[in-house]
Amino acid sequence: MKNVVPHFQRPIKSKDEPRIDVSYWDKAMDAYDAKNYRNALLETINYINSNLLQGKDTEGDIDIVQGQGSAEIQITITKDNFLVKAPFVKITDDSNKVALFRRVAEINFNPLTLAQIHLIDGALWFEYEMPITLCQPYKVYDVLREISVYADNYDDEFIDKYKADFYQEPRVTPLTETEKEKVWQQISNILEEYKQYSNFFKEKRWDDFQWDIAVLSILKIVNMPYVHGTLRTKLEEYVGNLFNGQIDFKYRIDKGVSFMQKLCAKSKEELMQDIYHAEAFISLKWRSSTQILQNDAKNMENNVNKYVKDGNNMMLCYYLQYSFLHIIYNFNLEEHHKNAIYDVLEKVSEKELHQAAPMLLKTYHGFLDGNIKSANTAKSSKKGLFSKLFG
Structure with a gap:
């Protein structure tokens, strides 16, 4: 076979995948700094999943219920308080209660740092409550992600090892x-x-x-x-x-x-x-921003420079391909960041290594410099410029 860059085709979109818009995060931080704590909380929730508040009256008390795997994330926002609860498994007559509750006590000490697991009406719930004035965006994001990640992780363990049962079937x-x-x-x-x-x-x-x-x-x-x-x-x-x-x-x-x-x-x-669309409250990937992705690209710089200096196009092409895919694996990316990776991986598919290397490098340097653009973004910018000149 010919030694060319492996083929890539972007996946189809999932309608239930939470999508990120960093502008909401900036609004949340600005509101918190201005001591507008309730608005900071709402913009943080918009950042996590902008569908959650759609169609809701945000002036009074707010209730949000959304599935996350087999767990159910329940949020209540009042004038003074923020409460999140998440039932994820039920205790049955067959459950090994002593071993299960011992394991819950261990988890409440570590790895949980904010939320705690409680026994409520024969079910295990994650729970956390704090005053609105303490709803700093990082803290809100961390507690909601912590609950979602561990609810998703521990339900299978509790069912397999201790004969608990799903609180509900995944949506x-x-x-x-x-x-x-x-x-x-x-x-x-x-x-x-x-x-x-x-x-x-x-x-x-x-x-x-x-x-x-x-x-x-x-x-x-x-x-x-x-x-x-x-x-x-x-x-x-x-x-x-x-x-x-x-x-x-x-x-x-x-x-x-x-x-x-x-x-x-x-x-x-x-x-x-195991392939289906699943309702999700929050992406379980890490939060991203241009700065976060710049830092990730900076960590790659020594390897990239070495392969360029050695003229090793094969190592460079494979390194950048899997590094870009690893970024998508690790981070909940904005659409233009994700599309920039998809664009270049599709563009270099089945190309000679010496042809693919400069294309991959261009995208890498875009992340490193913090000015990455996808093909769609570039087209949109050109269209906007054309409209200004000739519209």
Whole structure:
């Protein structure tokens, strides 16, 4: 086969995926600094998920109820207080209550830092309350993310180990038939390309690149916002393992290859059972901004400069590809940041390495300089300029 850049196709959009708009965060911080605490809280919630307050009267008391996996996030905002509760599992007659409550006590000490788990009416709830005057945006974001992350993490553990039961079934929407075919085609193409590149690297005895193609393949799938359940859990586990510098590199390669072989052997039915749209209160990825992404790009700078200095287009192309996908994996990105990555990865697909390297570098330097633009943003800017001159 020809040694060109692996193919990339952006995933279809998920209608339930919370989208970020950093302007809400700036409004929240400005309002808090001006001691307009209630408005700061509302803009923080808009930043987390701008759909949550749509159609609501924000002048009086506010109640918000939204699913997050099998948990239910309940928010109450009054004149003086902010309260968040989240029931996530029910206690049953078969539950191992002593072991379960001991585990809850452990979790309340660590890793929880703000919220606590309480037993209310035969169910376990996360709960946190504070005065409006203490609703600093970082604190509000952290407590809501903490509850959402751990509700999503601990429900499976409590059910598997201690025979608790889901508080409610996750609120999901099946993909349409057209969406299913598109998604299956994307996943099958990723897996088929993985096999081709893995065999190619094996023939060339470029064993270290087995890590790169495994990481690229896993990130392409796990970044699809409609991948859930056991499939997502396993993919996230191997992302963590493959990027864990405390584990021997050769061991990581072997484990990654083994996992990818098992993934390739799965049937369409096995893979597609964990693919659906799921209601979400908050993205479980980390908060992002231009500055945060600049810092991430800065951390990549030594490797990028080394590969450029050495003229090593292959290392440069693979490094920037999986680094961009890892940014999408880690951060809840604004649309123009995400689209900039999608644009360049699609643009360099199946191109010669010497052609792809400068394109990837241009996008990297856009993140590093804090002036990244997607193709759509650039078109919009040109259109706006044209309108001003000739409209």
